[in-house]
Amino acid sequence: MTALLTLGPAKADLTNVVRIVLQKGRHYDPTDLFLRKGDTITLVNGDDSAVHHAFIEADRFAFDAGDQEPGKQATLTLKEPGDFIIQCGIHPKMKLTIHVQ
16 A cells, blocks of 8 residues: 655745843843844843933934833834844943844
8 A cells, every 4th residue: 555645845934033132231132133024123121220222223224212211122123134233322332233134
C-alpha cells in the first residue's frame, strides 16, 4: 500500500513584533535593536524621577514622544526600512540604534 502526501507551498505567518525598551539611568536598554518593517517599539520610562524625551530625526520620517514622565510609555511603529537613532532630548548621551529591514 502506497500513500501519497501532497504538500502545498510552505507559508510562514510572521506577525509583527512589539519590543519593550526601558529608559532608565540615562540609558536605553537595549541599546541596539534589529527589527522588521511594521514592528513596534514601546519606550517605557523606568526612572523614579527623571523625565525623558525620545525622538528620531531622519530624512524619511520623524518621531517625537514628547516629555515622558516616570512610568509613562510611548509607542513607535516602524514604517520605513533603514538604520535610525532614537535620542533623548533631555539626556544627549542616551542613544538607541534601530536597524529596520
